[in-house]
Amino acid sequence: MTSKRFKNPRAEHGYQGRPCSILSVGSYVPERIMTNAELEKLVDTSDDWITTRTGIKERRIAADNEFTSDMAAMAARRAMDAGKITADQIDLIIVATITPDMLFPSTACLVQHKIGARRAAAFDVEAACSGFIYALEIGQQFITSRTYDTVLIIGAEKLSSIVDWKDRNTCVLFGDGAGAAILQSLPNSHGLLTACMGADGEKSELLYMPGGGSMCPASANSVAAGLHFLRMDGKETFKNAVNAMYTAALEALRRCELKISQIKCVIPHQANRRILEAVGERLGVTKDQVFVNLDRYGNTSAASVAIALDEAVSTGVVKRGDLVLLVVFGAGLTWAAAVIEW
Ligand code: UT7
Numbered sequence: 001m002t003s004k005r006f007k008n009p010r011a012e013h014g015y016q017g018r019p020c021s022i023l024s025v026g027s028y029v030p031e032r033i034m035t036n037a038e039l040e041k042l043v044d045t046s047d048d049w050i051t052t053r054t055g056i057k058e059r060r061i062a063a064d065n066e067f068t069s070d071m072a073a074m075a076a077r078r079a080m081d082a083g084k085i086t087a088d089q090i091d092l093i094i095v096a097t098i099t100p101d102m103l104f105p106s107t108a109c110l111v112q113h114k115i116g117a118r119r120a121a122a123f124d125v126e127a128a129c130s131g132f133i134y135a136l137e138i139g140q141q142f143i144t145s146r147t148y149d150t151v152l153i154i155g156a157e158k159l160s161s162i163v164d165w166k167d168r169n170t171c172v173l174f175g176d177g178a179g180a181a182i183l184q185s186l187p188n189s190h191g192l193l194t195a196c197m198g199a200d201g202e203k204s205e206l207l208y209m210p211g212g213g214s215m216c217p218a219s220a221n222s223v224a225a226g227l228h229f230l231r232m233d234g235k236e237t238f239k240n241a242v243n244a245m246y247t248a249a250l251e252a253l254r255r256c257e258l259k260i261s262q263i264k265c266v267i268p269h270q271a272n273r274r275i276l277e278a279v280g281e282r283l284g285v286t287k288d289q290v291f292v293n294l295d296r297y298g299n300t301s302a303a304s305v306a307i308a309l310d311e312a313v314s315t316g317v318v319k320r321g322d323l324v325l326l327v328v329f330g331a332g333l334t335w336a337a338a339v340i341e342w
Pocket residue numbers: 044045046049050053054129168169170172207233234235237238241271272275299301329330331
């Protein structure tokens with residue numbers, strides 16, 4: 001069993017698969033720090049506005065010659081080192097991203113080459129800020145079904161490449177980075193208790209990038225119209241984020257028959273401190289229970305909870321045996337939650 005102490009929701013459905021554990025995690029953020037003061041020089045904004053409306057103080061920006069696959073590979077190597085995994089052990093690589101190096105091939109294939117995981121199958125998942133938990137749930141299926149023994153999942157983004165640096169509504173919010181996890185089955189050990197996912201495509205235009213796909217291929221006109229930049233209706237996205245994250249978190253807890261008070265650490269998608277506070281308040285968690293690092297990284301989309309989980313583990317906030325609730329929300333709309341016994 002994944003856990004002797006907690007309910008395994010899969011058992012409830014007579015599911016006979018083996019348990020899935022997170023063996024190790026790792027993350028990477030680019031060296032360059034962009035502060036709010038720097039943004040004051042780019043757009044009509046202020047450190048005070050950004051801090052009070054979002055909680056963000058600074059974010060990391062990848063170098064011009066540093067791509068999503070480079071950051072993903074760095075995070076992957078760190079997770080592999082932490083789990084003492086060699087590249088030839090990896091069966092599958094799943095990269096969650098909305099900022100792939102290019103439309104195709106997948107960033108996962110580029111990462112496969114960069115880390116030398118020649119045996120691994122590789123594909124990308126696009127679920128925006130929810131991508132890492134989508135990848136976790138997909139990766140878990142391959143472990144529990146015994147299809148693969150070692151799965152590498154990564155959330156990685158170079159959001160600085162799709163942000164309109166003249167739009168103060170969005171450019172202050174986002175940053176670059178990557179986080180990774182190695183999934184294996186470790187019987188009688190810690191593991192993933194449940195993960196649930198959801199989506200609502202009717203609200204796709206709350207947060208989207210219209211240009212560059214089959215609907216609006218890149219052209220001089222599309223570039224001139226700024227269609228290759230991320231667009232967001234902030235207020236509506238905010239409301240949907242709070243509702244969806246709260247509902248997903250409740251569903252994950254219900255499946256494991258856990259109370260929120262049993263959760264040591266809630267790791268939410270790091271979009272906006274006010275969203276985190278609103279979700280936390282509705283769930284009835286204490287401030288100490290919620291892990292926050294958005295002040296240093298801003299919103300890194302699919303990388304967000306992956307980086308946060310790695311930091312929570314490496315700083316000792318999360319220890320072996322602790323129950324962790326991951327909850328995310330993003331473009332799509334998409335949302336997801338997972339409970340892990342770390
Ligand atoms: O990761 C996926 C999920 N993403 C999110 O969850 C993001 C959700 N949304 C948000 O976090 C917030 O809606 C924002 C931080 C984007 C905006 O905060 P808000 O409290 O909803 O502000 P607002 O959009 O209603 O704007 C309030 C005012 C406006 O001015 P007026 O119209 O009242 O004169 C904006 O033009 O603040 C203005 N404003 C700014 N002022 C200074 C917007 N951006 C800025 C800025 N600096 N950067």
